[in-house]
Amino acid sequence: MxxxxxxxxxxxxxxxxxxxxxxxxxxxxxxxxxxxxxxxxxxxxxxxxxxxxxxxxxxxxxxxxxxxxxDYGVSILDRHHLLFAFLTKALGIPAERAEEEACLMEHAISDDSFAKWSAYVKKLDL
Missing domain, CATH: 1.10.10.10 (Winged helix-like DNA-binding domain superfamily/Winged helix DNA-binding domain)
Incomplete structure (x- = not known):
């Protein structure tokens, strides 16, 4: 889509x-x-x-x-959750700022780049 x-x-x-x-x-x-x-x-x-x-x-x-x-809405929400978890748990960014930045990032990253980044992050077991 x-x-x-x-x-x-x-x-x-x-x-x-x-x-x-x-x-x-x-x-x-x-x-x-x-x-x-x-x-x-x-x-x-x-x-x-x-x-x-x-x-x-x-x-x-x-x-x-x-x-x-x-399906589209769930995929955006999933992106948001994964980005938020990475920003807070892996990088130590405060939750309020991570929430705002995850919202910006979820829209900007291409599907292909997100799939590759997501596979990498899942190996980190956050």
């Missing part, structure tokens, strides 16, 4: 973090709170994710993810 904007990746990741799946829905107000954005911003982003076939939302209803949207 082609790489999406950081913003759209953040929305998918937030929906997964809030427990959203292909079956379990989340409320747009909860997504707005999690990301610190307006409900209007959530509605605009979800409309775009719907166009890409990654999310579903009936008119003014709750948000669910398609299979592809859920």
């Amino acid at each position: 082609e790489k999406m904007s950081k913003s759209h990746e953040d929305y998918l990741e937030a929906i997964v973090m809030l427990g959203g799946t292909t079956e379990a829905s989340v409320r747009s107000v909860d997504v707005a709170t999690k990301l610190g954005v307006s409900k209007a911003s959530v509605n605009k982003a979800i409309a775009s994710l719907k166009e890409k076939g990654l999310a579903d939302q009936p008119y003014y209803g709750d948000i669910t993810l398609t299979d592809e949207g859920y």
